[in-house]
Amino acid sequence: MPALKKTNVVGRIVWLGLVTDRKAALPSVPVTEVQALFSGPVGEAHGGLIRPSCSRVSQQYPRGTPIRNTRQFSVLSAEDLIEISGLMGISGLDPTLIGATMVLEGIADFSHLPPSSRLQGEGGATLVVDVQNRPCVLPGPWIEAVYPGKGAAFKTAAARRRGVTAWVEREGTFRVGEAVTLHIPDQRAWAG
Secondary structure, eight states: OOSEEEEEEEEEEEEEEEOSOTTTOSSOEEESEEEEETTEETTOTTOSSEEEOOGGGTTTSOTTOEEEOOOSEEEEEHHHHHHHHHHHTOSOOOGGGGTOSEEEESOTTGGGOOTTOEEEETTSOEEEEEEEOOOOSTTHHHHHHHSTTOGGGHHHHTTTTSOEEEEEEEOEEEETTOEEEEEEESSOOOOO
16 A cells, blocks of 8 residues: 555646855755756755754754755745745745745645655656755845845744755656646644
């Protein structure tokens, strides 16, 4: 019996980007396609099979502990970006400013997808959803440079709306305009 259920929920990739040098700048560089390897997106500073632990897992490991890299992709929904923009009082938030890797449209309640869900592209490339991405203050200065007086508003506006982090389960290429099908775990919600 399959542990994952293919749904009839299909989104579309509307934007792709890569953070090429995280030490130099947080913003992504827009691209039309991303080659996804087991080590993450080719050319992405967040790639690699392992990464140093960060605040996301601070209750499990001391900061800097080598752990499996489940944050290879930062995936957001176009709908959440519109909502974040409205809460910030701006006309639109460019995903480059927050270091996004992929923006999808058409999957409702995207930032609350169950962990272990799969996002599978038309060619078979597949991402595994790790957890909801937490907003932080790092995009603030980049947003502030484009929208003066609005950079500090991002963290609050993006709470529970910043999409998910994900890692590559099956290699392949994702392209702008491509359909992505949602697969979810076949289990009830935890009652603990």
